[in-house]
Amino acid sequence: MFSKRILSAAVLVAAGGAALLVHAQGTARNEPILPLPDAVTDVEPAKVKLGGKLFADPRFSADGSVSCQSCHLPHAGGADPRRHSVSAFGKVRPLNSPTIFNVRYNTVGLNWTGRTKDLDAQIKGSVGNADTMAHDWGKVIQVLAQDQAIASEFKAAFGGDNPVNQANASEAIVAFEKSLVTPSRFDDWLKGKDSAITAQEKAGYEKFKAYGCVACHNGINVGGNSFMKMGLTGNYFADREKKGRGAEVDVDKGKFAVSKKEEDMYVFRVPSLRNVALTAPYFHDGAVPTLDEAIDLMGRFQLGREIPPADRQDIAAFLNALGGKQLEQSAKR
Numbered sequence: 192m193f194s195k196r197i198l199s200a201a202v203l204v205a206a207g208g209a210a211l212l213v214h215a216q217g218t219a220r221n222e223p224i225l226p227l228p229d230a231v232t233d234v235e236p237a238k239v240k241l242g243g244k245l246f247a248d249p250r251f252s253a254d255g256s257v258s259c260q261s262c263h264l265p266h267a268g269g270a271d272p273r274r275h276s277v278s279a280f281g282k283v284r285p286l287n288s289p290t291i292f293n294v295r296y297n298t299v300g301l302n303w304t305g306r307t308k309d310l311d312a313q314i315k316g317s318v319g320n321a322d323t324m325a326h327d328w329g330k331v332i333q334v335l336a337q338d339q340a341i342a343s344e345f346k347a348a349f350g351g352d353n354p355v356n357q358a359n360a361s362e363a364i365v366a367f368e369k370s371l372v373t374p375s376r377f378d379d380w381l382k383g384k385d386s387a388i389t390a391q392e393k394a395g396y397e398k399f400k401a402y403g404c405v406a407c408h409n410g411i412n413v414g415g416n417s418f419m420k421m422g423l424t425g426n427y428f429a430d431r432e433k434k435g436r437g438a439e440v441d442v443d444k445g446k447f448a449v450s451k452k453e454e455d456m457y458v459f460r461v462p463s464l465r466n467v468a469l470t471a472p473y474f475h476d477g478a479v480p481t482l483d484e485a486i487d488l489m490g491r492f493q494l495g496r497e498i499p500p501a502d503r504q505d506i507a508a509f510l511n512a513l514g515g516k517q518l519e520q521s522a523k524r
């Protein structure tokens with residue numbers, strides 16, 4: 192289901208032979224947020240299709256208990272509705288899964304700390320990672336090669352004598368991930384269509400800019416392009432503990448846990464806000480269950496402002512308009 196719905200756009204465009212480049216679209220408005228392309232045209236449909244199957248295949252985990260999709264769910268905006276996702280062998284890490292949608296536009300590196308360079312590096316490391324699949328690429332390939340149906344899809348996508356190998360499997364998964372792009376009504380507005388968003392969503396966007404949210408959440412992914420300290424104007428972690436949501440742990444140190452540099456203490460990649468209405472719970476720790484509270488806390492701990500409810504509602508309406516149109520439609524069905 193995951194692969195099929197998202198696939199259609201890529202397949203249609205490829206079939207039409209369009210040679211548009213993904214970044215070729217300009218913006219009709221001069222805004223700090225840039226529009227997504229209407230469709231992805233730089234990935235091959237056969238690889239995307241295979242990659243979608245592999246992404247949902249639990250044979251990638253050592254105990255067969257989880258696939259990539261177990262923690263990056265389509266109906267949860269490509270993220271995980273559980274506060275902390277559960278890896279192979281039931282291991283839990285105190286982190287909330289980030290969304291897999293639009294991941295190609297997270298330009299300062301992947302994961303909450305940006306420690307992984309790009310999608311190629313991510314897939315290389317994640318199969319053997321004890322915190323995810325706890326498996327071994329060699330064994331995964333062995334099992335896949337014995338599966339006639341999958342083997343023939345590898346053959347169709349890559350050709351050659353031994354198409355079932357790590358390089359091709361990785362390439363297929365990365366092609367799939369790159370195809371997961373979710374243009375929204377707000378993108379239509381950015382491209383010049385005035386009626387694409389409601390008056391309240393527009394008012395919310397103006398407030399998003401006026402409060403200064405846009406200083407950190409900007410660019411094509413409304414985030415994903417810079418690092419910032421969590422708690423610029425107050426101690427988020429003390430507040431969390433006071434609310435009974437857990438004392439500070441190692442991953443809360445953010446980039447510091449990776450670099451050991453003092454200036455990286457509590458620094459995280461500013462996350463994308465695309466589809467954010469679907470990706471609860473919020474923040475790297477998944478400690479905040481609702482979007483309303485996440486907006487309040489951002490006001491308090493990043494901007495030093497209390498946001499009155501009317502403004503918060505408008506901002507939430509704007510964030511809703513960042514939801515992918517395909518996802519909005521499937522939710523209505």
Ligand code: HEC
Pocket residue numbers: 246251257258259260261262263276277278279286287288289290291294297300301302303304310313314317318322323324364368
């Ligand atoms: C047990 C849950 C779990 C599974 C299974 C899982 N992931 Fe993730 N994924 C996460 C978490 C948690 C993070 C953030 C890790 C961090 O910040 O250190 C993440 C991060 C990512 C990112 C980076 C996203 C970003 O915006 O930076 C990508 C890409 C990704 N995963 C792809 C995959 C693929 C491909 C697989 C299957 C091979 C997979 N994941 C399996 C939980 C999971």
Ligand code: HEC
Pocket residue numbers: 399402403404405406407408418419420421423459460461462463464467470472473474475476482485486489490493494506
């Ligand atoms: C100074 C930079 C900065 C400003 C200003 C800022 N944010 Fe953030 N935002 C971040 C960072 C960093 C995170 C990730 C924090 C974490 O995970 O611990 C974040 C996370 C979020 C999240 C949670 C996303 C997720 O996937 O979990 C939402 C929602 C959000 N911000 C909305 C806003 C809104 C609305 C405003 C304005 C009221 C705002 N932000 C202002 C840096 C900023």
